[in-house]
Every structure is written in C-alpha cells, then in structure tokens.
Amino acid sequence: MSNLFCRKSDLIVHSKTPFNAEPPLHRLRGRLMTRQEDFYVRSHGNIPQLDERTHRLRVTGMVQAPLDLSVPELRARFPVRTVTAVMQCAGNRRADQQQVRPTLGDPWAPGAIGNTDWTGISLADVLEAAGAEKDAILHVAFDACDEVEMPKEGRFNYGASIPMAKAMAPEVLLAFAMNGEPLAPEHGYPLRVVVPGYAGVRSPKWLSTITVQNKPSSNHMQARDYKLVPADVTEDTVDWDKGVTIYDMPLNSAICEPAARAVLKTGRTTVRGYAIATARDVVRVDVSIDGGRSWRQANLEHDPHAPWSWTFWSADLDLPRGDHELTVRAWDSAGQTQPAQPDDTWNFKG
Numbered sequence: 001m002s003n004l005f006c007r008k009s010d011l012i013v014h015s016k017t018p019f020n021a022e023p024p025l026h027r028l029r030g031r032l033m034t035r036q037e038d039f040y041v042r043s044h045g046n047i048p049q050l051d052e053r054t055h056r057l058r059v060t061g062m063v064q065a066p067l068d069l070s071v072p073e074l075r076a077r078f079p080v081r082t083v084t085a086v087m088q089c090a091g092n093r094r095a096d097q098q099q100v101r102p103t104l105g106d107p108w109a110p111g112a113i114g115n116t117d118w119t120g121i122s123l124a125d126v127l128e129a130a131g132a133e134k135d136a137i138l139h140v141a142f143d144a145c146d147e148v149e150m151p152k153e154g155r156f157n158y159g160a161s162i163p164m165a166k167a168m169a170p171e172v173l174l175a176f177a178m179n180g181e182p183l184a185p186e187h188g189y190p191l192r193v194v195v196p197g198y199a200g201v202r203s204p205k206w207l208s209t210i211t212v213q214n215k216p217s218s219n220h221m222q223a224r225d226y227k228l229v230p231a232d233v234t235e236d237t238v239d240w241d242k243g244v245t246i247y248d249m250p251l252n253s254a255i256c257e258p259a260a261r262a263v264l265k266t267g268r269t270t271v272r273g274y275a276i277a278t279a280r281d282v283v284r285v286d287v288s289i290d291g292g293r294s295w296r297q298a299n300l301e302h303d304p305h306a307p308w309s310w311t312f313w314s315a316d317l318d319l320p321r322g323d324h325e326l327t328v329r330a331w332d333s334a335g336q337t338q339p340a341q342p343d344d345t346w347n348f349k350g
C-alpha cells in the first residue's frame, strides 16, 4: 500500500480504505492522454496484490469449451489491440449535485475520469474461442478478486455484467496495459475489463471469471447499486428492481481551468475543460460568463481516429471587473444538450 500512496501522492484523496482519489483538474486537462499516476482510482474493497504468472482467468457458463488461462497465455493466444477510451465513474461531478442537496457517496469533483490507450485482447475473441452462445438477450458477467465489505451484505467479491451485444463489440477489451505500461495494482493488474462508453462500474479490475448467462449479474454492484432513480426516491423507499441500470454514460462537460472561485486578472482569460458524448460525438461546446443567459462557442480538440476518446475544449473570454458565473454545456451529434439546471438530474445517490 505504501507504494500506492507514493504513486498517487499528488491526488485528492476522498478515502484511504477503500482507496478513492482523483487528480487536480489543471493536471487532468494538461494532457489528452491521462498518465497512470494522474488517473483517478475508484475502489470498493482491497487492492489485491496479484502475479500475472499465477493469476488465472476462467470463462464459463453458456459456453461449449470453458477456458482457464493465465495472462501470458491470453496474450499469446489472441490478437493484441489498443483502444483509446475514457473511463469515467458514474459518480463523476457528484460534488456539483451535492450543491443542490446532499447525496450519498464521495464528493467527486470533475476528476473521476481519465483517457488512455488501453492495450489488451478483445472480449469478443475470448467468447468466440470458448464457443459462447451469443444471443443478444444474454449477459456476460464478470467476477473480480477484490473483497468488498458492506454493513448489511457482508463480504463478497466485486462483480458486474454487460449485455451480450456490447460484449461482442470490438472496442470491449480485457486489458493488461495503460499508455503502454503494465496496469498498476490499483488499476487492476494483471487483467481488467474495459467497456468504452459505459460507466466505470461495468469495467471490473482484477478480473478472475467471465460467465455467460441469461440474466444480469446478481452481484450487489449490478443489482442494488449504480441504477438511476427519480428525485423523489429516497434511501428508505428505493426499489432497486425499478431503477434503470447505468450502462452508457450521458453527455457531460466540465470546466477544469480556471479553478472554481478563482480570482483572476481583469481581461483575457482562457477557459478550458473536457466534454464526452460516449457513443456519439461532441459537435459543439458553449461557454457562458453570465450563468447561462448568453453563450459563445468554444474551440474543440478531438482525435478523429479515437471515437471513444474525450473532447478537449477551450475559449478565450474577456472578463470585465466583477463576479462571473462560468457555465459550460456540450451538444452531441443527435442535437441533444445538457440540462439547464443541476436540479434536473439530482437523485439521492448523486
């Protein structure tokens, strides 16, 4: 663990056990490809210390030929590929919702997100080799090595699932490297799932088992958490079976610079941030200096070869003397934009 605190010493730590931390926003916005040491960490349990030579991945369930392979065996047997993609926690920017009303969960600023080159093998290739049934109504469940402990549920291994249609998509990886470096222990060494476009919760780290099955994972993370509920539902009244499972993440954008409540010189200021539209493209970003009464367009920076990557935006603004409320909103390629008021998306889970 001491190595972890050295590597991640520059992050804003929300909790030490389990370890949850995010980078300062100016560093996050400093590079299109987030460095591993700047990459947020979201963990629900311990950080297992595993060895890629002894760690095994099992593929089971509705498959003709179950597999049991080490990471070197996976690497040798399947084509290795790299996908540039954002990983984002479903709780990213929760601190903004908490300004509306309190919620459960850590107060993530806009730093629970990162963009990197993930290198690994396609989940689709592994499912193919196992002779998996591929009906679109099926689900692919993942189990991990870390142990989560909760007051009511007790101790259990982290797990989640994704629908078969997404599992067969070429961008979904079993990854062993970030930006060409082996995964750090806190990011899932030696093997993790990466589901571009989906909330981070569906991308288990320290992957041990893949199960093809006819229903979503029954793991707490899938069945009793990470679901979208309306604003009138509370911790006491929530019916998790009625919540909508968070898979694809919504359109989002954030201001990284200047920092909130910054005191600036009068005159020209460059405002910078990121925007994401997951499966769609960000086509426009608007910035306002009067809390959303008037808008002007920002410049966009996006790698056209990396559809799962984020979009960086910037705008040079002339700020007269006085207080200014800076606001940003992104537009996606379907012409949709973000809600005008933070209250519109508030829920007790944040």
Ligand SMILES: Nc1nc2c(c(=O)[nH]1)N[C@H]1C(S)=C(S)[C@@H](COP(=O)(O)O)O[C@H]1N2
Binding pocket: 039, 040, 041, 042, 043, 044, 045, 087, 088, 089, 090, 144, 145, 146, 158, 186, 187, 188, 199, 200, 201, 202, 203, 204, 205, 206
């Ligand atoms: N095994 C395991 N996988 C996990 C988690 C976890 O706690 N345990 N957290 C998930 C959540 S909620 C997120 S947002 C991402 C965070 O990945 P990172 O820590 O590499 O940034 O991992 C996901 N995969």
Ligand SMILES: [Mo]
Binding pocket: 042, 088, 089, 090, 091, 199, 200, 201
């Ligand atoms: Mo998350």
